Amino acid sequence: MRALYTALMDKLYWLCIGVCIVSLVVMTVLIFASVIMRVGFAMGARFAEPSSIFFAVQLTMYGAAACYRAHVHLRLRVFVKLLPALAQRVVEIGVHVLMGIVAVLMIVYGASLTHTTWFQAYPEFEYVRVGLVYSAIPGSGLVTLLFVIEAIFLRHTEEEADEEMQQALEHAEQERRRLAGGDGHGLA
Amino acid sequence: MGGTLGPILLLGGLFALLVIGMPIAYALGLSAVATALYIGIPLEAVWLKVSDGVDNFALLAIPFFVFAGALMAEGGMAWRLVAFANIFVGFLRGGLAMVNVLASMFFGGISGSSIADVSSIGSIMIPMMRKQGYDDHFSVNITITSATQGIIIPPSHNAIIYSYAAGGTVSIAQLFLAGVIPGVMVGLSLMVLAFIVSYRKGYPKGRVVPLREALKITWEALAGLATVVIIVGGVIGGFFTPTESAAVAVVWAFLITMFVYRDIGWKRLPQVLHSVIRTVAMVMIVIGFASAFGYLMTLMQLPAKATALLLTVSENKYVVLVMINFMLLVLGTFMDMAPLLLICTPILLPVIHALGIDPVHFGIVMMLNLGIGLVTPPVGTTLFVGCAIGKVPIERASRHLWPFWIAMLVVLMLVTYIPALSLWIPSLTYPGVKF
Numbered sequence: 001m002r003a004l005y006t007a008l009m010d011k012l013y014w015l016c017i018g019v020c021i022v023s024l025v026v027m028t029v030l031i032f033a034s035v036i037m038r039v040g041f042a043m044g045a046r047f048a049e050p051s052s053i054f055f056a057v058q059l060t061m062y063g064a065a066a067c068y069r070a071h072v073h074l075r076l077r078v079f080v081k082l083l084p085a086l087a088q089r090v091v092e093i094g095v096h097v098l099m100g101i102v103a104v105l106m107i108v109y110g111a112s113l114t115h116t117t118w119f120q121a122y123p124e125f126e127y128v129r130v131g132l133v134y135s136a137i138p139g140s141g142l143v144t145l146l147f148v149i150e151a152i153f154l155r156h157t158e159e160e161a162d163e164e165m166q167q168a169l170e171h172a173e174q175e176r177r178r179l180a181g182g183d184g185h186g187l188a
Numbered sequence: 189m190g191g192t193l194g195p196i197l198l199l200g201g202l203f204a205l206l207v208i209g210m211p212i213a214y215a216l217g218l219s220a221v222a223t224a225l226y227i228g229i230p231l232e233a234v235w236l237k238v239s240d241g242v243d244n245f246a247l248l249a250i251p252f253f254v255f256a257g258a259l260m261a262e263g264g265m266a267w268r269l270v271a272f273a274n275i276f277v278g279f280l281r282g283g284l285a286m287v288n289v290l291a292s293m294f295f296g297g298i299s300g301s302s303i304a305d306v307s308s309i310g311s312i313m314i315p316m317m318r319k320q321g322y323d324d325h326f327s328v329n330i331t332i333t334s335a336t337q338g339i340i341i342p343p344s345h346n347a348i349i350y351s352y353a354a355g356g357t358v359s360i361a362q363l364f365l366a367g368v369i370p371g372v373m374v375g376l377s378l379m380v381l382a383f384i385v386s387y388r389k390g391y392p393k394g395r396v397v398p399l400r401e402a403l404k405i406t407w408e409a410l411a412g413l414a415t416v417v418i419i420v421g422g423v424i425g426g427f428f429t430p431t432e433s434a435a436v437a438v439v440w441a442f443l444i445t446m447f448v449y450r451d452i453g454w455k456r457l458p459q460v461l462h463s464v465i466r467t468v469a470m471v472m473i474v475i476g477f478a479s480a481f482g483y484l485m486t487l488m489q490l491p492a493k494a495t496a497l498l499l500t501v502s503e504n505k506y507v508v509l510v511m512i513n514f515m516l517l518v519l520g521t522f523m524d525m526a527p528l529l530l531i532c533t534p535i536l537l538p539v540i541h542a543l544g545i546d547p548v549h550f551g552i553v554m555m556l557n558l559g560i561g562l563v564t565p566p567v568g569t570t571l572f573v574g575c576a577i578g579k580v581p582i583e584r585a586s587r588h589l590w591p592f593w594i595a596m597l598v599v600l601m602l603v604t605y606i607p608a609l610s611l612w613i614p615s616l617t618y619p620g621v622k623f
Contacts, residue, residue: 020465023457024251031248031435035428049245059251060242060476061250063469064213074524076473078566080209095210102214105221109231113239116232133243137235180469 002154009069009150012143016066023055050124057133061140061153068099069147093152100148106141116137194488198223198481202235212527213470217477227487235478241479242472244550245431246360247352250475251433251468253345256415256441257299258464263445265412268306269294272387272409274394275402277379282386284320285327286379288313290335293375294409296338297416300345302562302570305335306577308548314578320392325588326385332585333592337557339525340552341371343419343437348430349475349526350551353482353533355466360430361423362618365611370552370603377595385496385591411444423446424617471526478530484565485534495538505543509604512536513557524569528558545607546623552610556603560596563589 034048067073080091118131201219206212224234252595260266273290277283291309299305310331317327339346342364351358385391397405415437422433445452447567452460485491502508519528533554540550562570565586603609611623 001452014460017462018463020469021461022463024255024461026613027248027254028252028438029433031252031432035432039427052248053243053245056242056472057239057246058250059465060469060472063465064473067466067470067473068211070268070466073213074208074472074527075211076206076522077208077209078522091208095208098205098210099214100217100220102221105231109235113232113235134235134239137239147507 002129004082005150005156009147012146013066013069016062016140016143020063020066021057023059027052027055027059028051054128054133058136061136062143063141065140065147066071068144096151100145100152103141103145103148107138107145110137110139110141112135189264190477194223194227194499195493197226198484198488198490202481204521210524213473213477215479216474216527216531220477220480222316222457223484223488227484229484229487234483235505237483238476244352246429247348247354247431247472247475249348249360249431249434250345250471251464252438253300253348253419254304254432254471255464256419256434256437256615257301257304258460259438259452260298260412260415261304261308261458262460263294263441264449265298265445266291266295267312268405268409268412268449270312271405272413275397278394280395281382281393282382282391284313284317285322285382285386285391285552286470287332288317288330288376289325289337289375289382292331292334293337293341294413296341296371297420298412299338300341300343301336302332302338302508302559303337303573306332306570309335309576310577314574318578321596323588324512324578325430325585326389326584327579327593328574328578329589330378330382331578332563332568333596333612334375335372335570335574336556336563336596337371339368339375339559341441341563342367343416343423343434344555345523346529346555347473347551349471349512349529350533350555353401353478353530354537354547355534355549358547358551359618362487362621363551364423365614365617366548366552366587368553368613369609370556370599373602373609374556374596377599379590381591381595382444383393383408407575408449411448411517412441415444432476434448441517458547461538466563474527475530476526481531482534491535491538494535495542496507498539499542503543505545508539508543508604509545512539513553513604516554516557517560520558521564522567523561524567525558528561539582546611548614548621549607549623553600553604556596556600560593560600564593575595 010086019156024133030048030052034045057184080088083091114134117134118129122130123127138165198219201222202215205215207220210218221231221234224231268277270287270291273287273294277286277290280286291313292305295309314327314331317322338344344364344367347363347367348360349359351363364605401571418440419437422428422436423430428436445491498508501511516528516532519532537547540547562568565571565582571582571585575585607623611621615623616619
């Protein structure tokens with residue numbers, strides 16, 4: 001059960017990253033296309049700005065949920081590290097519980113916001129609902145809540161974070177070797 | 189609105205949540221939600237503000253800058269810039285240290301991020317410097333401090349965050365231009381320091397690069413350096429908005445790295461994108477939640493109260509600037525730059541306006557100040573990354589950091605008290621800018 005849930009969360013994490021990558025690439029293409037249309041063909045591209053904003057909200061919300069699972073959010077750990085190991089674990093679980101509360105609030109009030117704005121349309125796209133943009137709030141809240149459950153009940157988060165840091169350092173070392181092995185133009 | 193308890197709940201709640209290690213973005217959000225509940229604001233309004241925070245076309249420049257910087261960093265731009273910098277200063281005493289600073293100056297212009305700078309330039313320069321007999325702590329310290337140039341040398345995504353936090357009232361183009369001289373000053377001060385230390389410790393000289401080789405290196409580096417021209421030139425020249433210029437820079441960086449340099453294979457592209465997404469989402473969510481936090485601060489008139497409080501201490505702008513600098517230096521040692529820019533700018537900007545200080549000038553002071561915090565323990569992100577790459581204990585690097593701090597603090601004081609250093613270049617293009 002534990003392995004299954006973790007595997008599902010892995011898939012969910014990569015789904016979030018996939019949504020974000022697609023959003024980033026589409027935003028880039030849309031804005032680049034709008035520049036080309038304006039500069040090259042003297043045509044305005046009304047679709048670029050609202051579409052890009054829609055994708056930016058998706059990227060931010062689902063990306064933030066993924067960042068939570070990957071332990072890469074900006075945070076202060078300096079004070080917690082002063083505590084004994086057991087107290088650190090207790091505080092960490094407390095933080096996950098608070099994250100769970102935020103996630104629940106995102107689901108409840110984000111859904112309410114989505115519902116309220118569902119029947120409003122964009123001036124540029126009359127068939128696209130404003131609520132669709134806000135739906136990323138309850139959506140990412142739900143994903144975060146699933147990750148919180150995993151963090152509290154299934155994972156040793158500190159150890160995993162350290163392991164991920166170790167992997168990142170190993171990657172940096174490999175990268176250093178790769179770059180240092182290249183043509184240094186007589187520097188080394 | 190909110191009485192006395194409202195501000196305590198908002199600021200005290202944030203402080204408590206930060207101390208227990210809650211992610212900064214969500215700490216901002218939870219304290220805003222608790223305060224909204226207390227003062228009776230519908231919680232939908234808070235989430236609306238979170239979404240509206242990132243629902244801003246100008247802010248889209250941030251993901252694009254990060255994306256372009258990552259493509260360049262992974263795509264072989266870093267070592268080409270190192271080789272390019274080597275042409276100019278490599279032959280001097282302590283040449284590699286100066287190459288490090290100059291390469292960071294060039295690379296900072298492209299990536300706009302000190303972390304990207306340390307990761308890319310540091311992974312090449314630190315091992316190379318150690319191999320040539322430089323002390324390991326010196327190699328790390330010169331790398332991390334020179335990376336702070338990237339924060340203010342244009343294009344800087346921190347300038348966009350500052351402009352956004354100032355309610356869009358501060359021109360991004362002017363901030364870009366204002367960062368040039370202070371950024372170069374940081375670089376020059378570090379080069380002078382590197383020369384003095386190298387002379388005293390007998391660090392080696394490099395060789396003079398022959399003309400033919402220098403021309404080849406310059407040709408290869410130019411394609412990458414053109415990214416800066418696209419972004420800064422496009423914005424200043426009025427061809428693009430900052431967001432459009434950043435998107436064009438991504439396409440340019442992609443074409444250069446994938447089809448010209450070809451140091452990065454298609455298989456590595458998903459890894460680069462993965463890393464970009466994590467960086468972008470982490471910054472953008474802070475912006476979103478800081479927007480809700482700022483909304484509550486405004487409702488409770490906290491910026492106005494902070495202004496009144498600071499002006500009761502002194503109405504002399506130099507005294508107030510000393511106090512603000514000191515406060516930011518302390519805060520910067522504990523927190524990262526983006527959240528501090530987002531939290532402190534709306535509070536401090538009314539004070540700055542009341543004292544007649546130019547907000548563009550103040551933006552540069554603030555970014556430089558918080559940049560020093562990034563290399564200062566206990567929470568110096570750039571310091572941590574540099575130490576990890578150089579495999580030097582943080583305590584050891586920190587013990588030898590003081591000459592670098594002094595050099596940067598001298599520049600900070602000069603930039604703070606001589607507004608012309610920031611405002612002279614913008615005044616050439618924008619006649620409205622006075623100093």
